[in-house]
Amino acid sequence: MAANPLIQKFNTPFETFPFDQVSNSDFLPAIKHWIDVAKDRIASIRDSSEIADFENTIAALDFAQKELNLVSAAFFNLNSAETNDEMQSLAQEIAPLLSEFANDVVLDEKLYQRIQQVTSAPNTPDAQMLFKKTILAFERNGAKLGEKEKNRLREIDQKLGKLSLEFGETVLRDTNSFEMLLEHEDDLEGLPDDFREQAKSAAEKLSKAGWLISLRPDSYLEFMKYSTRRDLRKKLYLAFAARGMKAEKNNLKVIEDLVGLRRERANLLGYSSHAAFILEERMAKNPQTVLSFLENLKDHALPIAKNEMKMLEEFAQVTEEIDKIQKWDVNYLLEKIRKEKLNIDDEALRPYLPLPEVTKGIFEITRRLFGLKFKKQTNIPVYHPEVETYEVTDEQDNHIAVLYMDFFPRDGKRGGAWKTAYRGQYHYEDKNVRPHISIVCNFNRPTKNKPALLNFQELTTYFHEFGHALHGMLADGTYPSLTGTNVSWDFVELPSQLFENWCYEQEALNIFAKHLETGENIPNDMLESIRKQRVFFEAYATIRQLGFGMIDMAWHNLTKDDEISSVFQLEKSIMKKIDLLPNIENTAISPAFSHIFQGGYSAGYYSYKWSEMLEVQCFDIFQKNGIFDAQTAGNYRKLLAAGGSTDADMLFQEFTGEKPNPAVLINRLEQK
Ligand SMILES: [Zn+2]
Structure with missing residues (x-):
């Protein structure tokens, strides 16, 4: 049998991953091998008779699994980019192995004791950061707790795992159990041809005649955007906004249990709330910063959003004879007014x-x-x-x-x-x-x-x-x-969102955006429309995002003495401050808010707007100095090079000379 290429040094240009030598069957044995190697290294760090110091303990720990990281990263990337049944079933085997290994490390009491013997780290930003983060990784998993509390923590973790799964299953059940079968051609008014095609084949799959509309995002969003049939939009909306609540077994109680247990877990570890626990490792650092960020942005955006809605109302009255815009009208009206006011044809840009x-x-x-x-x-x-x-x-x-x-x-x-x-x-x-x-x-x-x-x-x-x-x-x-x-999470989208700005700059576009046949640059009026589209009804969108962020924080910043309110109570108290449209009874956001109750976004939804704020402030510097200014780029490069080794807040302030400032998001809105 040939040797496993993943257990040797890669014999390839630049030591790149040997995709040409690897077969699927190499991954599992290689990952097991490198887990064993990492375990051995960690054991010898832990059991060493030398005096524990930063190098032989903290740093050594960070390098202990470098080969394992290499092979597992390649495996999971491949599983996303070029997968097959075999890879997928392998993933089911490999994922638990890796999480078990990671758990074993942070739950190793003797290892934690060894780490505690390290008294100092070299005075460089990355050594200091690694020192702090390593200790935190153990303590955030209960290393400092007594036996009884540790057991409770494990119990909570298991329950939380089950509740998240249950939450997701209920959303899925309520998404899949609804279908709207349209039997007449005139029910399809406004829908694009390819969407009709998809709806038709969805019906055919169930051996039905007609067109099938579902609550799955692609189907739901397209229908709400294009259908001229207000009655059908309403029907679909009401079903969508009741997901997670449709049967006796629903998410209302699951949410209360989830937030209660998350709070208890945080309290056990010495944090005032789940949000305080989560935000400790984020750029925002604490709930107060996030809450005032959301509040501040709301104060700025709400008046503009109200004006936008007034404009939309006038438009609705004239074009649709809709007097009072309802939640099932908004996406449809926004698409219609966008087409009329901006005159953008997305397809017309392609040749450029x-x-x-x-x-x-x-x-x-x-x-x-x-x-x-x-x-x-x-x-x-x-x-x-x-x-x-x-x-x-x-x-x-x-x-x-x-x-x-x-x-x-x-x-x-x-x-x-x-x-x-x-x-x-x-x-x-x-x-x-x-x-x-x-x-x-x-x-x-x-x-x-x-x-x-x-x-x-x-x-x-x-x-x-x-x-x-x-x-x-x-x-x-x-x-x-x-x-x-x-x-940190609320910082990772800064470089990506920042770089998008070059797409809106003529100086950058003229380098490459030339018509395939005529060689002409994108015409000015087209570019103008693109820029306008970026902020078109953006205050309305901002308020919507803020609503999600506020609901997220309301659930996750509960402290010990706060009462857990019902879903409807909690949402009402928030939405009454920001809702731009009439409230609809018996609908709610939380019971299907998978981001925060199933995914990893708890106390993190604000990050979307937060990183946008960071990006606007950074791009302002480029705009002031020139979008190709070498010195500005050089300064920005320092931020990129530092990665997570320096506090994000510090990197940001070093580059911009400013503190994070939500008002800049409004400046962009007003630039239209
Ligand atoms: Zn991204």
Whole structure:
């Protein structure tokens, strides 16, 4: 039997992942092998007879699983970008192994004792940060608690796991149990052809005649946006807004149990609330900062949002004879007024944005900003022939990173777009180990005669992911757990959202956006419309986002003595401050708010608007100094290079010279 290529040093250009030598059956044994190696290393750190110090304990721990990280990152990236049944069932086996290993580490009492013997760390930002974070990782899992409390903590964790699952299952049940079968052509008024096509084949799958509309996001959102039939929109909305509450077994009680247990867990660990526990490791740091951020933004955005609604009401009266806009009208009206006022045809932009030119443009922009060069490679192994690879160097040809780009949809690739790392950056034994970064997208494919042509949304997606990739590629830290995009949650979207701004700048667009046939740049009026679209009814959208953020915080910032109110009570008390549309009885957001009750967004929903604020403030600096100003880019590069080794707040203030300031979001709104 051939040796497992994942258990040896990679014999490939730049030590890239040996996709060409690996078969699926190599992953599980390799991961088991590297878990054992990591365990052995950790045991010898723990049981060492030397005096514990930063290097032999804290730092050694961070490097203990560097090979394991490499193989598991590749496996899960592959499982997202090029999966099959075998990979998926392997994932079911591998994921629990990894979480069991991670748990064993932070629950190891003797290891915690050993760590406590370390009295100081070198006086560098990343050593100090690693010291602090390592201790926290143990303590946030109960290392400081007595036996009885520890047991209670485990019990709570198990219950929370079950409740989250139950929450998700109920949302899924209520999503799937509803269907709206349309039997007459005139029920379809306003719906685009391809949507009708999908609805028809959805009905056919159930051996029914007609068109089937469901509550699944793609179906629901499209219908609400395009259907001219107010009665049907209402029917669909009422079903959608009752998800999680449709049967006796519903999420109302589950939510109360979830937030109660999350609070108890936080209290056990010495935090006033679940939000305080979560935010300790975020840029915002504490609930008070988040609450005043939300409140402040609300005060600024609400008057503008009210004006927007007035405008929409007038529009609705004239065009639809709708007197009072209801929740089931908004998306439809917004789409209609957008078409009328902005006159944007997303398809008309495509000829200006051929993918190969856009790629060259992005490379040129990053050359001007950071002096990076991209050399196409042909001998780096890839997992699919469509994947492009580049060596990234600085102007003196020093190696910086390897970049993979995988642009088009395939069976076996999940939807959306993302950035991942096949190898993170770190320093080890005097060597600067450089990163291998990958961007995966689902862009419109090329045809026989034409290259792939992007629409504007695909363009901003490309820039977004490239912004993340820069964070990874320009990383320059010491410890693997603190480099690149390993930063706090409410900071990680700053580089990606910031880079999107170059898509709206003529100076940047003129580099690459040229019409496929005429060679002309994007006409001014088109560009103007795109800019307007960015802030079109944005105050309304902001208020909606704030509503979600406020509900999230209301559930998760409950302290010991607060009473847990019912879902309807809690939401009413928030929505009455910000709701721009009439309240509908027996509907609620929380029972289907999977982000915070099933996913990882609890006490984190504010991050969307928070990172937008950071991005606006950072881009202001570029606009003041010039979007290609080398010195500004150089300063910004320091923020990227630092990764998670320095406090995010400090990095931000060093670059902007300012504190986070929600008012800038309003300035952007008012620029229209
Ligand atoms: Zn992102």
